[in-house]
Amino acid sequence: xxxxxQGGAAKAGDNRPKLSLHVxxxxxxxxxxxxxxxxxxxxxxxxxxxxxxxxxxxxxxFAHGLIRVLGEDNRAHxxxxxxxxxxxxxxxxxxxxxxxxxxxxMFRGQRQGKTSFYMKCTGEEATSVSASMxxxxxxxxxxxxRQQGILIQRGYPMIEMINQIYxxxxxxxxxxxxxxxxxxxxxxxxxxxxxxxxxTPQAVGWAMASAIKGDSRxxxxxxxxxxxxxxxxxSACLFATVYNAPxxxxxxxxxxxxxxxxxxxxxERSTFAxxxxxxxxxxLRVDGNxxxxxxxxxxxxxxxxxxxxxxxxxxxxxYRAEGHSTSDDPSGYRSAQERDEWPLxxxxxxxxxxxxxxxxxxxxxxxxxxxxxxxxxxxTTKEAEQNGILGHGLHHxxxxxxxxxxxxxxxxxxxxADQAIRERETKFPEGLPNxxxxx
Amino acid sequence: MSxxxxxxxPAAEQGTERRLNMIEAINDALDVTMGRDDNIVIMGEDxxxxxxxxxxxxxxxxxxxxxxxxxxxxxxxxxxAAAVGMGAYGLRPVPEIQFADYIYxxxxxxxxxxxxxxxxxAAEYTxxxxxxxxxxxxxxxxxxxxxxxEAIFAHVSGLKTVIPATPYDxxxxxxSAIEDNDPVIFFEPKRIYNGPxxxxxxxxxxxxxxxxxxxVPEGHYKIPLGKARYATxxxxxxxxxxxxxxxxxxxxxxxxxxxxxxxxLRTIVPVDIETIEESVKKTGRCLIVHEATxxxxxxxxxxxxxxxxxxxxxxxxxxxxxxxxTPYPHSLEWAYFPGPIRIGEALxxxxxx
Numbered sequence: 001x002x003x004x005x006q007g008g009a010a011k012a013g014d015n016r017p018k019l020s021l022h023v024x025x026x027x028x029x030x031x032x033x034x035x036x037x038x039x040x041x042x043x044x045x046x047x048x049x050x051x052x053x054x055x056x057x058x059x060x061x062f063a064h065g066l067i068r069v070l071g072e073d074n075r076a077h078x079x080x081x082x083x084x085x086x087x088x089x090x091x092x093x094x095x096x097x098x099x100x101x102x103x104x105x106m107f108r109g110q111r112q113g114k115t116s117f118y119m120k121c122t123g124e125e126a127t128s129v130s131a132s133m134x135x136x137x138x139x140x141x142x143x144x145x146r147q148q149g150i151l152i153q154r155g156y157p158m159i160e161m162i163n164q165i166y167x168x169x170x171x172x173x174x175x176x177x178x179x180x181x182x183x184x185x186x187x188x189x190x191x192x193x194x195x196x197x198x199x200t201p202q203a204v205g206w207a208m209a210s211a212i213k214g215d216s217r218x219x220x221x222x223x224x225x226x227x228x229x230x231x232x233x234x235s236a237c238l239f240a241t242v243y244n245a246p247x248x249x250x251x252x253x254x255x256x257x258x259x260x261x262x263x264x265x266x267x268e269r270s271t272f273a274x275x276x277x278x279x280x281x282x283x284l285r286v287d288g289n290x291x292x293x294x295x296x297x298x299x300x301x302x303x304x305x306x307x308x309x310x311x312x313x314x315x316x317x318x319y320r321a322e323g324h325s326t327s328d329d330p331s332g333y334r335s336a337q338e339r340d341e342w343p344l345x346x347x348x349x350x351x352x353x354x355x356x357x358x359x360x361x362x363x364x365x366x367x368x369x370x371x372x373x374x375x376x377x378x379x380t381t382k383e384a385e386q387n388g389i390l391g392h393g394l395h396h397x398x399x400x401x402x403x404x405x406x407x408x409x410x411x412x413x414x415x416x417a418d419q420a421i422r423e424r425e426t427k428f429p430e431g432l433p434n435x436x437x438x439x
Numbered sequence: 440m441s442x443x444x445x446x447x448x449p450a451a452e453q454g455t456e457r458r459l460n461m462i463e464a465i466n467d468a469l470d471v472t473m474g475r476d477d478n479i480v481i482m483g484e485d486x487x488x489x490x491x492x493x494x495x496x497x498x499x500x501x502x503x504x505x506x507x508x509x510x511x512x513x514x515x516x517x518x519x520a521a522a523v524g525m526g527a528y529g530l531r532p533v534p535e536i537q538f539a540d541y542i543y544x545x546x547x548x549x550x551x552x553x554x555x556x557x558x559x560x561a562a563e564y565t566x567x568x569x570x571x572x573x574x575x576x577x578x579x580x581x582x583x584x585x586x587x588x589e590a591i592f593a594h595v596s597g598l599k600t601v602i603p604a605t606p607y608d609x610x611x612x613x614x615s616a617i618e619d620n621d622p623v624i625f626f627e628p629k630r631i632y633n634g635p636x637x638x639x640x641x642x643x644x645x646x647x648x649x650x651x652x653x654x655v656p657e658g659h660y661k662i663p664l665g666k667a668r669y670a671t672x673x674x675x676x677x678x679x680x681x682x683x684x685x686x687x688x689x690x691x692x693x694x695x696x697x698x699x700x701x702x703x704l705r706t707i708v709p710v711d712i713e714t715i716e717e718s719v720k721k722t723g724r725c726l727i728v729h730e731a732t733x734x735x736x737x738x739x740x741x742x743x744x745x746x747x748x749x750x751x752x753x754x755x756x757x758x759x760x761x762x763x764x765t766p767y768p769h770s771l772e773w774a775y776f777p778g779p780i781r782i783g784e785a786l787x788x789x790x791x792x
Contacts, residue, residue, distance in 0.1 A: 177559050181559070193552060198547060201548075202524035206527055209525040209528035231516055235512075238514060239511075239514070
């Protein structure tokens with residue numbers, strides 16, 4: 001051991017070796033050749049599947065391993081195979097393909113100036129679509145900002161998503177929220193905050209309420225690995241375990257939080273699933289690019305919650321194939337090779353190849369499905385554009401800016417609303433543009 | 440006289456002679472609302488079996504069960520966040536933060552979440568939460584058990600902030616807060632839990648039962664949020680205050696023979712502008728008193744409102760008496776506290792103009 005000299009001669013800095021600060025650094029930067037051989041990828045089917053009511057103390061290995069179902073041979077293996085029928089698998093593939101087509105079009109729309117901002121989930125579709133399919137339609141979800149796949153899987157009308165992204169006069173959220181911060185109570189989808197990890201302890205609170213009421217619905221929340229650094233995530237784990245809440249805490253580890261790699265959230269020392277162990281929460285680490293494993297793990301956790309057996313923390317080990325958002329350029333901080341070298345492949349390709357392998361799908365049908373998805377998104381986009389695009393005047397009426405701050409408008413907001421309308425009349429003395437539409 | 444402000448506690452006139460201190464009145468409000476609505480749950484540090492460090496939730500767990508009144512981890516973030524989630528489910532949570540000084544770990548959940556759920560979701564989701572928290576000094580609590588952070592919450596759009604000054608008001612305002620569909624911060628002036636305070640710390644506390652404002656009727660009644668009360672009426676000046684300071688200024692005015700309209704605001708957001716204007720236009724002089732630190736305190740907002748709206752009625756500059764802009768000291772608590780000397784000096788100044 002490196003003891004510090006004691007006694008009167010001891011002074012600051014005389015420690016041997018000198019104390020040094022470790023600042024994490026990702027393995028690869030722009031231009032670097034990428035080698036992911038340090039990532040352990042166990043054989044599909046190698047992990048046992050414990051009973052859903054297992055004591056977390058007896059399943060510590062699941063926080064460090066990797067649950068995988070789809071193998072290199074494109075077949076499903078082992079006890080985690082959810083044994084879904086081909087029709088369900090095709091539905092899953094369809095939702096993932098639709099999510100990808102939607103992302104492509106919305107990203108392009110932002111580049112064309114139709115809105116201010118967009119975020120893709122490319123490569124992470126299984127973590128929302130497949131997981132969501134394992135829940136009941138009225139289980140409450142508290143998503144982060146990259147789970148558009150849940151809304152698509154739950155049948156939320158796509159035109160509502162686009163109206164929200166355009167902040168147009170059709171936007172049910174009245175143009176108040178940054179694009180993609182959806183909300184749909186009808187689809188048991190909580191309003192997305194934009195502040196990170198705040199939704200995780202809220203999901204626990206919702207689940208506690210469901211338990212207080214003797215309900216049968218459970219809650220599930222999604223958070224990025226970077227945001228697990230927030231204190232809210234700790235609060236969520238603690239409240240979940242203290243009250244044995246029927247909740248699933250999904251951590252999507254996509255390796256990158258804008259330009260900060262997962263090491264800045266602690267990934268150099270342990271897995272994110274292992275965070276659950278200290279709280280006595282059942283914790284599963286799952287191949288997040290394996291749609292069948294994602295489904296199976298979420299189903300296991302949902303069964304556990306419904307059996308009053310407690311919360312589950314799931315780490316979906318995945319990769320953010322695109323930038324953080326339309327405001328981000330990952331070529332400035334990571335090697336472009338990473339996406340191609342990622343050892344767990346692409347979730348859409350893996351499910352497609354599985355369906356082909358079992359004789360339930362073919363390239364022609366895939367091509368046709370992709371084309372239809374792109375056409376549907378295009379057609380829906382055109383419809384949404386009838387309601388306007390961001391900054392072109394077809395927004396909600398001015399007075400709506402002051403509504404919903406409180407249930408009723410107090411005097412000070414009424415005065416400010418009057419002021420806003422006066423300003424508008426000063427700006428447009430001849431009457432409002434667009435014939436007053438939207439004003 | 441505006442009909443928005445209540446002059447006296449009606450119960451005293453009705454003669455329902457049940458006298459409670461503020462703790463008992465708060466406990467009664469919680470009991471009455473919980474009995475009427477199964478969706479009301481109480482949670483917080485030490486609120487369950489023990490009944491709260493100030494005893495405000497005493498007996499409620501025994502009466503309503505452990506799933507409606509329960510202890511929480513020492514995590515203000517988690518307490519507020521869980522309440523937000525429960526509110527989204529359809530419950531009506533009443534979390535307690537043991538001291539207002541400890542509310543800061545929950546601020547993001549209050550400011551960015553509870554206060555904005557209705558707005559950001561276009562009213563799909565709301566946060567019908569009442570956060571109760573003892574606040575203010577005068578109990579030798581040092582800098583971590585004495586703060587008055589009301590201005591922080593007043594600055595946030597989407598939060599209502601309520602501060603009662605009597606047992607009668609505490610019950611009626613708390614029932615209104617709990618039944619309100621927006622998030623409410625309910626600060627309880629802990630110095631006056633057991634009796635009003637004259638500002639003289641070396642005099643014994645006079646228990647609430649000697650005062651009419653401690654007559655608290657049984658059952659359900661509400662005092663609307665956003666409506667002030669005239670604690671006293673007079674023509675010489677208007678004093679705007681809330682919580683503990685209502686009683687201190689009342690005592691100082693009595694001592695100095697000053698006839699003042701003492702307006703107990705009761706709610707600072709939304710503030711009762713009608714009553715403020717009515718009184719200041721009548722008296723032409725306005726003193727604002729709060730215990731919180733001075734700079735950017737709620738007194739600054741009140742001063743601006745009075746100046747903007749009553750300027751041509753004013754015969755003297757608006758004055759503020761507040762705590763100093765230091766942390767709340769332990770040994771020098773009474774040098775910090777805006778007591779009779781500071782208030783008296785301000786009264787002399789404003790009345791001499």
